[in-house]
Amino acid sequence: MPxxxxxxxxxxxxxxxxxxxxxxxxxAATMQRRDFAALGQYLAEDAIFFTETGTLRGRExxxxxxxxxxxxxxxxxxxxxxxxxxxxxxxxxxSGGVVKNPEGxxxxxxxxxxxxxxxxxxxxxxxxxxxxxxxxSR
Numbered sequence: 001m002p003x004x005x006x007x008x009x010x011x012x013x014x015x016x017x018x019x020x021x022x023x024x025x026x027x028a029a030t031m032q033r034r035d036f037a038a039l040g041q042y043l044a045e046d047a048i049f050f051t052e053t054g055t056l057r058g059r060e061x062x063x064x065x066x067x068x069x070x071x072x073x074x075x076x077x078x079x080x081x082x083x084x085x086x087x088x089x090x091x092x093x094x095s096g097g098v099v100k101n102p103e104g105x106x107x108x109x110x111x112x113x114x115x116x117x118x119x120x121x122x123x124x125x126x127x128x129x130x131x132x133x134x135x136x137s138r
Contacts, residue, residue, distance in 0.1 A: 016086045020093040020114050023122040024081045027112075032078060036070035039063065044115055044123035051129075074102055079110050091116045092125075099129055108132055 027042040029035075040063055049056040049065070056062045069076055082097040092115055099108035113126040 012090070013086060016090055016093065016116075017084050019120055020086060020095055020122055021081055021084050023114060024084070024095040024097075024112065027124070028079050031069065031075045034070055034073070034075065036063075036067060039066060039070070042124055044117065044125045047124050047127070049127045077101060077107065078104075093122065106132060 023042065027039075030038045030042070040059060043059040043062055045059050046057075047059055047062055049062050051065070056065050077099050079099045080097050081095045084093065084095045086093040092113060094111065094113055096109060096111045098106045099110055101107045108129050108131045110127065110129045112124055112128075114122040115125045117123050
């Protein structure tokens with residue numbers, strides 16, 4: 001966490017960190033609400049998602065691939081951040097956390113890189129999910 005010259009925490013860092021946390025939670029909420037139309041607002045035009053089958057480049061490719069996750073009444077997985085860090089520049093951030101199956105059992109972890117595109121407006125530029133190793137619960 002960045003600090004001011006007097007050794008106190010920089011309040012702007014906490015604000016940026018909260019913005020990224022809120023953005024990650026908003027992104028995850030689109031899945032739970034089954035709101036495919038809202039998904040695109042969280043993706044940078046040039047976003048890259050790494051998947052088990054390859055790399056998705058650009059918002060439109062990601063939307064085409066992720067549409068399947070928004071079909072049906074129940075979300076196939078959920079996620080939420082347990083770690084958020086903002087780069088000292090205040091323009092990039094990392095969020096990571098646990099991915100859970102519909103029953104709430106941890107099945108993986110995600111890592112997302114966010115870019116500040118306008119004041120208070122964070123967009124995903126990189127995203128990757130990984131399954132948990134056998135026997136690991138977090």
